[in-house]
Amino acid sequence: MLETQLRQAATVLLESAIRIAPPDSRDWGRAMMGELPYVEGSWAGTLWALGGSSVLAKQALASLIIPGHRGKGIVPDGGLFAKSATLRKAALAIGAACVLVAFLFFAAPPFRQAFRVALTPWYHMFQIASRNPEPGFKTLAGRAEQRHDPEGLAFCAVRMQDPRESARLAEEAVRLDPNLLWVYAVVALRHPGLSETGPWVERLERWDAQNALFHLITAESIEQAHFRGPELTARAPEQYPAWQSAMAAAFQSPTFDDYFDRVAQLNRRVVRRYSFYDPYEVESREQIDLPLHAFQNSERFAQLLLDSGAALEARGDRKGGRDKYWTVARFGQLIDSQGRTGAEHGMGTTLQAMAYKQFQGSFTEEGKKAEAALFAYLAAKFDPGKREHFGVAGDSAFGEETSERNAAVVQISGLMILVFCGLMFIATAILIAGSRRRAPLAAKRAKPVAIMVVLSSAVGLLFSSITLYLTYRPYWYIFQSAILNGDRVETNDFRYFLNFTPALPGVSPRGYHVLVNALLYSGSPSFLFYVWTGVTLLGVIGLALILLRRFLGRAHNHAP
Amino acid sequence: MARPSDWRYGYELSRETGLKSGTLYPILMRLEKYSMLEACWVATEEGVPPRHTYRLTPNGLELARTKLAEARPRSMVRQPAFCNG
Numbered sequence: 001m002l003e004t005q006l007r008q009a010a011t012v013l014l015e016s017a018i019r020i021a022p023p024d025s026r027d028w029g030r031a032m033m034g035e036l037p038y039v040e041g042s043w044a045g046t047l048w049a050l051g052g053s054s055v056l057a058k059q060a061l062a063s064l065i066i067p068g069h070r071g072k073g074i075v076p077d078g079g080l081f082a083k084s085a086t087l088r089k090a091a092l093a094i095g096a097a098c099v100l101v102a103f104l105f106f107a108a109p110p111f112r113q114a115f116r117v118a119l120t121p122w123y124h125m126f127q128i129a130s131r132n133p134e135p136g137f138k139t140l141a142g143r144a145e146q147r148h149d150p151e152g153l154a155f156c157a158v159r160m161q162d163p164r165e166s167a168r169l170a171e172e173a174v175r176l177d178p179n180l181l182w183v184y185a186v187v188a189l190r191h192p193g194l195s196e197t198g199p200w201v202e203r204l205e206r207w208d209a210q211n212a213l214f215h216l217i218t219a220e221s222i223e224q225a226h227f228r229g230p231e232l233t234a235r236a237p238e239q240y241p242a243w244q245s246a247m248a249a250a251f252q253s254p255t256f257d258d259y260f261d262r263v264a265q266l267n268r269r270v271v272r273r274y275s276f277y278d279p280y281e282v283e284s285r286e287q288i289d290l291p292l293h294a295f296q297n298s299e300r301f302a303q304l305l306l307d308s309g310a311a312l313e314a315r316g317d318r319k320g321g322r323d324k325y326w327t328v329a330r331f332g333q334l335i336d337s338q339g340r341t342g343a344e345h346g347m348g349t350t351l352q353a354m355a356y357k358q359f360q361g362s363f364t365e366e367g368k369k370a371e372a373a374l375f376a377y378l379a380a381k382f383d384p385g386k387r388e389h390f391g392v393a394g395d396s397a398f399g400e401e402t403s404e405r406n407a408a409v410v411q412i413s414g415l416m417i418l419v420f421c422g423l424m425f426i427a428t429a430i431l432i433a434g435s436r437r438r439a440p441l442a443a444k445r446a447k448p449v450a451i452m453v454v455l456s457s458a459v460g461l462l463f464s465s466i467t468l469y470l471t472y473r474p475y476w477y478i479f480q481s482a483i484l485n486g487d488r489v490e491t492n493d494f495r496y497f498l499n500f501t502p503a504l505p506g507v508s509p510r511g512y513h514v515l516v517n518a519l520l521y522s523g524s525p526s527f528l529f530y531v532w533t534g535v536t537l538l539g540v541i542g543l544a545l546i547l548l549r550r551f552l553g554r555a556h557n558h559a560p
Numbered sequence: 561m562a563r564p565s566d567w568r569y570g571y572e573l574s575r576e577t578g579l580k581s582g583t584l585y586p587i588l589m590r591l592e593k594y595s596m597l598e599a600c601w602v603a604t605e606e607g608v609p610p611r612h613t614y615r616l617t618p619n620g621l622e623l624a625r626t627k628l629a630e631a632r633p634r635s636m637v638r639q640p641a642f643c644n645g
Contacts, residue, residue, distance in 0.1 A: 025589075027612075028588075028612075031570055031585075031611075032581055034570075035611065035612075047581075048580075048581045049581075051581035051582030051585075054582050055582055055586055
């Protein structure tokens with residue numbers, strides 16, 4: 001049964017090859033077909049058909065690329081028994097065309113950005129090794145300083161991880177353009193330990209008197225000075241009157257503005273002005289979230305208010321107690337309604353849930369079941385465990401799984417481009433070495449393998465480039481529409497995608513972040529570095545061993 | 561070379577030389593292209609495709625003899641290298 005099927009398959013294969021072969025090669029195909037019934041064994045017959053089909057396919061390809069190649073001519077270099085020069089030319093033409101098209105992709109901005117994104121994990125690795133975390137921003141800041149461009153400086157100040165450099169750039173930006181005063185708030189929010197925070201907040205309060213944000217910054221700077229400074233105290237931050245005053249002022253403030261809208265507008269102008277199209281720096285850092293300390297301080301102060309309210313209720317002052325609860329609920333509503341980021345909404349809902357639970361207890365104790373039920377409903381509605389406000393806020397069109405898969409495809413494609421380029425470089429070097437008159441015998445013998453490697457690498461390079469381009473293209477359009485038009489409908493998809501790309505394929509993003517944090521803050525390469533360096537080295541050693549074995553085997557076979 | 565006037569089948573040549581179809585046929589094609597080889601079709605039993613048979617032309621025969629003559633001294637020089645003594 002199997003034998004018959006194999007015979008049939010071999011016949012069909014050869015017939016198909018004859019059909020695609022150029023007219024002057026079809027007789028040869030029929031000749032191979034004529035021999036097929038006499039080949040002993042079904043597997044041997046299949047191999048016979050495969051060999052014959054490959055000959056005809058090569059002829060078809062050669063006639064397609066170099067029409068009329070079958071014309072009579074001189075005996076090709078290498079004699080009658082050497083590989084066909086026409087086929088070699090065709091192979092090289094295909095290889096050259098693949099390489100050319102692959103490199104033409106680099107002319108397309110989406111491809112360049114995709115390639116940069118694809119190499120991010122490796123870049124991070126070497127970036128850590130060179131201890132230069134923000135080369136892009138440093139260069140950009142230098143250009144902005146040269147041009148005396150306050151917006152360029154503000155753009156860098158907002159994103160710089162180095163607090164001192166960030167403060168310096170912010171000061172310079174505001175000096176050049178006082179309308180950029182809000183930059184102080186964003187920088188101080190990210191770096192509350194700065195000595196400039198006090199004077200900055202004073203200026204900000206005069207400029208935007210009702211914003212709760214400045215009080216949150218003040219509270220954190222007080223905590224940093226007393227609680228996280230070099231002289232650790234046994235007192236909790238809530239025991240400091242200054243911290244309490246700052247938090248009380250924040251909870252009483254009628255407005256909340258994190259200025260992230262202004263950051264986004266600044267972003268759009270500066271990115272275009274400097275052609276700074278780094279998606280990580282532009283997009284993932286655009287929505288600078290409310291830092292964790294603001295969340296922790298607010299929750300701590302809310303608990304303080306709720307406890308004091310409960311104490312008042314216990315002493316019989318129910319109205320005084322409920323006023324405290326309302327303060328917490330109102331601040332939660334303010335942050336939830338005026339905040340723009342996931343953490344802000346999360347913070348707002350958490351505070352509201354805390355306050356409503358307290359109300360529920362208060363009304364239950366009083367015996368007012370309807371009110372108690374209402375607040376129980378509200379507490380459940382705002383329960384942060386039931387609302388997905390944390391992390392990246394908003395909807396996603398592609399879904400997290402698609403973004404993760406696309407990130408892996410982009411990374412692997414980018415890596416394969418490098419691998420194929422490397423293989424082509426090595427094989428071309430062997431070809432050049434083997435073409436010299438006094439070339440070593442091994443180099444001459446390696447030429448056919450080198451040609452095969454060049455050709456297959458060229459095809460692989462083209463395939464990887466096309467895959468990379470097509471996979472990244474939708475994200476490029478999202479990035480463009482976000483930067484140029486401020487259309488942020490699908491930016492969450494882009495963020496999901498970017499969140500996955502720094503992790504090497506096969507390493508989970510969560511695990512990766514833990515490892516990268518360990519790398520960033522300890523400064524020493526750890527597990528991730530060793531794993532991927534090991535994998536790469538093993539691959540290179542394996543390839544070298546295969547090639548060595550082949551060449552040594554050949555040399556041995558031809559030895560006198 | 562033993563019976564140069566004999567017509568030979570492709571599969572027969574493949575078995576004798578140990579060359580696979582993918583290697584043998586390009587050589588046959590090229591030899592035929594440069595008039596070193598002549599080919600003709602032979603009808604066999606009914607329902608089975610005709611077979612192609614080959615033999616060297618006088619030019620091909622001369623080339624083969626030259627190549628063999630060139631190869632023989634080399635193989636004779638090499639021979640001691642394979643001897644135990």
